[in-house]
Amino acid sequence: MTTPSLVPGRVAELLGPLPDDRPAYRALADGLRLLVADGRIATGTRLPSERDLTGALGVSRTTVTRAYAALRESGYVTARQGSGTVATLPTGRRGLGTGAVLYPAEVPDDVIDLTCAATRAPAGTAEAYERALAALPSYLAGAGYLTLGVPELREAIADRYTQRGAPTSADQILVTSGAVAGLASVTRALLGIGDRVLVESPGYPNSADALHRGGLRLAPVTVDPTGWDTPTVASAIAAANARAFLTIPDFHNPTGALMPDEQRAAVAHALKRAGTTPLVDETIAEIALDDRPAPRPFAAHHAGAISVGSSSKTHWGGLRTGWIRAPHKVIPALLDSRATLDLGAPVLEQLVLVELMRTTPGITATRRAELTASRDAAGTALRAALPDVRFVVPPGGLSLWLELPWTRADEVAAAAEDEGLLIAGGPRFAVGGGLGRWVRLPYVLSPETMTEAVRRLTTAVNRVREAETASGGGRQTTTRRRRGPLVA
Numbered sequence: 001m002t003t004p005s006l007v008p009g010r011v012a013e014l015l016g017p018l019p020d021d022r023p024a025y026r027a028l029a030d031g032l033r034l035l036v037a038d039g040r041i042a043t044g045t046r047l048p049s050e051r052d053l054t055g056a057l058g059v060s061r062t063t064v065t066r067a068y069a070a071l072r073e074s075g076y077v078t079a080r081q082g083s084g085t086v087a088t089l090p091t092g093r094r095g096l097g098t099g100a101v102l103y104p105a106e107v108p109d110d111v112i113d114l115t116c117a118a119t120r121a122p123a124g125t126a127e128a129y130e131r132a133l134a135a136l137p138s139y140l141a142g143a144g145y146l147t148l149g150v151p152e153l154r155e156a157i158a159d160r161y162t163q164r165g166a167p168t169s170a171d172q173i174l175v176t177s178g179a180v181a182g183l184a185s186v187t188r189a190l191l192g193i194g195d196r197v198l199v200e201s202p203g204y205p206n207s208a209d210a211l212h213r214g215g216l217r218l219a220p221v222t223v224d225p226t227g228w229d230t231p232t233v234a235s236a237i238a239a240a241n242a243r244a245f246l247t248i249p250d251f252h253n254p255t256g257a258l259m260p261d262e263q264r265a266a267v268a269h270a271l272k273r274a275g276t277t278p279l280v281d282e283t284i285a286e287i288a289l290d291d292r293p294a295p296r297p298f299a300a301h302h303a304g305a306i307s308v309g310s311s312s313k314t315h316w317g318g319l320r321t322g323w324i325r326a327p328h329k330v331i332p333a334l335l336d337s338r339a340t341l342d343l344g345a346p347v348l349e350q351l352v353l354v355e356l357m358r359t360t361p362g363i364t365a366t367r368r369a370e371l372t373a374s375r376d377a378a379g380t381a382l383r384a385a386l387p388d389v390r391f392v393v394p395p396g397g398l399s400l401w402l403e404l405p406w407t408r409a410d411e412v413a414a415a416a417e418d419e420g421l422l423i424a425g426g427p428r429f430a431v432g433g434g435l436g437r438w439v440r441l442p443y444v445l446s447p448e449t450m451t452e453a454v455r456r457l458t459t460a461v462n463r464v465r466e467a468e469t470a471s472g473g474g475r476q477t478t479t480r481r482r483r484g485p486l487v488a
């Protein structure tokens with residue numbers, strides 16, 4: 001693997017204007033440290049040479065030399081022979097995002113649980129179960145092992161891809177027990193221990209962890225709150241020599257960013273050149289909230305793409321039904337691998353999904369209106385109560401990705417728990433560490449509950465802020481340990 005690099009102009013853009021309240025070298029070192037700690041400059045990325053950065057920032061060479069020296073000393077960069085200055089994290093702050101699996105927990109009624117970016121079942125789900133039950137008897141005569149999936153569902157999923165702009169036939173679809181299960185089958189079929197996989201950071205922790213536990217080596221690619229920076233992604237792809245790139249181009253979890261068609265084409269081009277297979281997680285693809293033309297599925301830009309999808313967010317997580325869409329030639333290997341994990345998804349749930357897709361292939365208009373109202377209620381409450389917490393209103397998806405004014409996300413999440421609000425801090429979404437300044441706020445509950453959630457969050461943020469001021473800014477402020485596992 002060569003080392004991915006950032007061009008000087010991009011570093012200048014990420015840094016923004018340097019504050020003039022401290023020596024210039026300190027301001028530069030602080031800015032770069034924050035970007036690395038936050039995961040906005042991925043660990044393992046080469047920073048520009050001193051000379052190039054001097055030119056891009058319009059500062060003196062000594063400023064850059066001293067800033068790099070300070071960063072080396074504090075462990076935020078290392079000087080590597082032949083690789084220049086490379087972003088790292090100090091020992092003890094690495095490894096977040098692997099082993100950070102999120103899963104549901106029981107919570108008392110007065111606690112607002114926003115660890116899970118998923119909604120209750122939409123109206124009409126129970127009726128779909130009834131209709132599916134009526135269709136079930138024709139399957140009862142068989143053994144019920146449909147390892148590729150119920151044929152009508154494979155047809156319906158293929159048709160949906162075709163409608164969305166990626167012509168697909170049913171024999172390219174393998175039904176799974178959800179997207180994570182699909183990804184596990186893909187990983188086992190196509191990747192081997194020690195293979196390198198590029199993974200977005202922030203990204204969905206359970207998938208990153210599945211890859212990590214499968215013995216793969218993960219290399220992070222940064223996703224900004226507004227989306228992907230094409231040269232940065234292309235450089236990471238070219239440098240990593242990775243077997244695969246795991247991406248969530250549609251309403252990315254947790255940022256909500258949507259990769260436009262032109263960018264999909266550019267990323268697909270870089271992947272083809274590098275011989276890296278796109279693994280595309282489309283779990284959230286149908287959660288568009290704004291009226292704008294949807295980009296085509298990533299597979300429309302890259303014939304070799306392997307996509308995993310799911311009914312969990314579009315319809316209901318309890319269906320436990322998802323799929324893999326892959327080129328024909330890959331299906332037999334996927335089938336072999338899947339047959340050693342489980343032998344098929346439950347028939348009844350697949351029939352329910354056929355029913356649901358027949359009436360509404362994407363989310364229902366009601367669900368869309370509800371999510372939009374909840375997103376907007378959360379946004380309005382945040383702007384009023386926490387004006388220095390920044391966020392981009394995403395065009396879809398299920399969460400706001402909040403940037404705190406300081407690196408205290410885990411403390412804020414712990415303080416929020418004391419206030420009866422469960423949320424996940426940024427480090428849970430990081431690959432290779434960082435993201436300590438971010439918090440994910442899923443807008444999956446009613447507007448009133450979201451407003452109350454922001455009220456509790458505000459109390460938590462202010463508590464951490466006050467404790468920080470009282471301690472002079474240096475100390476950890478919350479001693480209470482976060483309780484165990486949180487959710488998807």
Ligand SMILES: Cc1ncc(COP(=O)(O)O)c(C=O)c1O
Binds near residue numbers: 310488
């Ligand atoms: C990006 C992404 N992929 C996969 C999943 C899980 O999907 P499934 O329930 O189909 O396994 C989630 C759920 O949070 C998700 O956000």
